[in-house]
Amino acid sequence: MSVSTLRGVIPPAVTVFNEDESINIELFREHLRYLLSNNIGGISIGGSTGEGHALSSQELKQLVEIGVEETQGKVPVIAGIIRDSARDAIEYAKVAKEAGADYLMITPVHYFLPDDDAHYEFYKAISDAVELPIIIYNVVPTAVITPECMKKLAEIKNIIGIKQSGGDIHALNKMMLELPEEQIVWSAVDALLYPTYALGAEGSIAAILTVLPELCVEQWEACEQGDFEKAKEIHYKMLPTWLAMDRNNMPSRTKEVLRQRGFNVGKPRSPFHPITDENVDAISKALDHAGIAKAPVSN
Template identity: 80%
Template sequence: MYNEKLRGIIPPAVTTFNEDESINEELFREHLQFLLKSNIGGISIGGSTGEGHALTSEETKRLVEIGVEEVQGKVPIVAGIIRDSTREVIEYAKAAKEAGADYLMITPVHYFKPNDDAHFEFYKTISDNVDLPIIIYNVVPTAIITPECMKKLAAIENVIGIKQSGGDIHALNRMILELPKDQIIYSAVDALLYPTYALGAEGAIAAILTVLPELCVEQWEAYEQGNFEKAKEIHYKMLPTWLAMDKHNMPARTKEVLRQRGFNVGKPRSPFHPLCEEDIQEITRALKHAGIESVTERV
């Protein structure tokens, strides 16, 4: 287990599927090696970008195993878990730990509207059953973790921080101010990474990192070095790409960006589907704005 504080750029890997929607392990290894070429702080497997909602526990375990093999101890592995019962999450978490995961990243349940007590019991039970550091993934619209709730969750032994998503920079701001200093706030506000770093986020776990890892690392390092103008310049270079991704059918959009960058990462799992020509051209224009020539443009 990693003892150093997990911070910096932590891209969430996509899951590479064949035409029959089985996992293509060779392509997954190639994808991980692409991410590792940049000075990243870790890799997340099985999160939203990895279509974790559609993965079985056996598939999650296998993907983590491959991740451990590919990173060779260079960076930690964060296993994403997106399930709707405490029992299921524990099953997935135990499988991920057995496979060698260093951290867990867990969403609240997606159905109903748990109150703060239910959130606490959910994460406390998981922590009691699986001894790995837990990052709470605050992304479910019907089960939002408020700053008040997160202050309670921070008391759970294995909870080390929160990935603040959903575009709510206000909640992220309050959490940085109000949570205990040992809690880490990760940004998943893809369109506002630079401002969240300025507020105090200690890194990011977000889809834009997956498709533009080198630019995201360059931006993070520029910010860390106090080169704020450069960090802001990169922000505006990347923004159109995120705006082209942040729409319906996002798994397909993410994979299309990577395809246009020359990486075969397969199709998304059903019910997601390939993009129409208009969406493809929007991504092509966005990549050009970022200074990246797309495969589509070259053809």
């Protein structure tokens, strides 16, 4: 896969767990097939929506292998890596490559407030060890990759761009303004996807894409065609769903949205827990607002 093919709506898959917290392979395959039926531009496995922080390297390998089987080369597969040392990140990157991943999407470390030099050494070590394109996942509030830091990281040979998250449309805009032309910026500003597309984001990798892929693809295609009125209309349909998700216990909220849509994706790994009845009701009302049909499934 060339870098230029990684555009558009790229949903991050959830990881489906059984009651004993083992991975349910068949339901994970069903989840991937549903996402792939929506004209998406790629698929991310093992990111934060996929509870990548809670996966062993061999579990990530297994999930990526399944993703490669299900996509059949039609869209790129991105392996998410959420580790707190270069050594561990390299281990995960190697097994992801062995499993057939096309790209790596890597968070900075979560602890000890790394400075820009530490960020550089972390990503350079991974790049030197594993020959795969790297997307920086700018999501960690204690380890923010600033546009200035990203300009330095862009000098590392395998880094191709950044997934800009954290609700910061200003940083996303500055990234696009200041980064070298060959660096790509994907949006993860779930509440503001359509204005980020209008600003020039090459697509998105974000949790809202996973729960409302039909609307998200329709919105992206509208922006590609210059129909920003339609994109704005879809934005306001989807916004309450994101506002109901964007709180503590995010894995449970994401899976609850999918559950209400009729998809059995299990529960998150501990210590995350099911959400309250009040929050279940808020999600239900948000889906009604989006005009999405709901099909209750058993708990």
